[in-house]
Amino acid sequence: MINVEKYVQKNSKEELLKNLMENFSEILYVDQTFLNNTFRGELFYLPLRFNYQKDDNWLNNWAILEAPESSQLFIKERANIKIRHFIEFGSHSMPWQHIEVRDQFEEYFWNIWNVLKEYRVKKHRPIKSLKMFLDPKKNEQIINLLERICTNFKQINFLDTDIAEGVLLGKYRIYFKSGYDENGGQQNGVIIFDYLAKRDFQLERFKTNFTTTDARGDLEKGWFGDTLLEIFEYIEQNQ
Structure with a gap:
């Protein structure tokens, strides 16, 4: 969340554009990187539970074994996840990149996926031929x-x-x-x-x-x- 009034008072359009152009080559994720740079030193970081990105396979079969001290934070946050964010953090780490279901969040993902597929089949017309309209x-x-x-x-x-x-x-x-x-x-x-x-x-x-x-x-x-x-x-x- 952003305090818009404070943000507008502190950052003029000209200053933002100047900073953007001066650091354009270093911007990796466009708006996200620019916002991170703009608010550096003024951020409040939410607990991992609001953006939990690892699966149980990573936690149980790598983190606990290879990084036992750091893994304690993940174990604590894992017990109270609010938002499970699927990102590609390793080989075959996304739900659709491996066969097994690794935790209840992946199971929930596939349940929702199947509901959407059924909805799509009912709502939309059959697949069109690729050879239409054009010569x-x-x-x-x-x-x-x-x-x-x-x-x-x-x-x-x-x-x-x-x-x-x-x-x-x-x-x-x-x-x-x-x-x-x-x-x-x-x-x-x-x-x-x-x-x-x-x-x-x-x-x-x-x-x-x-x-x-x-x-x-x-x-x-x-x-x-x-x-x-x-x-x-x-x-x-x-x-």
Whole structure:
């Protein structure tokens, strides 16, 4: 929580922008790193129970054995967890990266996951064909490019506008969706959310020509057709 009135009084817009630009190369997590730097020395740290990030496998089979003194804090907080935060802290540490269920929090995660899957099946229409709206030959070119430069490229239908998703070059998440061109005609296009991809490949040079919607109904902009092919060919050549 932030004392907004105190924050505004202490930090002018000009000072914040100046600090941001002067330390931009050192900012790792953008807003989080900047906030940490801004509030350094004025923070109150909540107990681990409000952001507990380790599983019982780590606690019982590593921490207690290898770091018995430090592990006592985790043992204490483990008994009163308020927020279990899943993060990738080691090999196969996320719930979906290993077969066994390691604690009741992972069990709860999978129970919620199954409820959401059932809801999705009931709510949304069947998966669309990847070959829709665009010229079949051009659409096939785009799909081939996506499959070549994306890992885990697969069909999805979480939203009515979803067609497929993948991880571009193993780093940047992208979505292949149905939507509209600048004239309101139906098209397939790609949305690239990751600001790092936009920065690394200077995607602002390519004018967006595709619009779709997200889960809240807000507009998302991306590319389709020749522009999209040009972007992927450029990325493939400059990776």
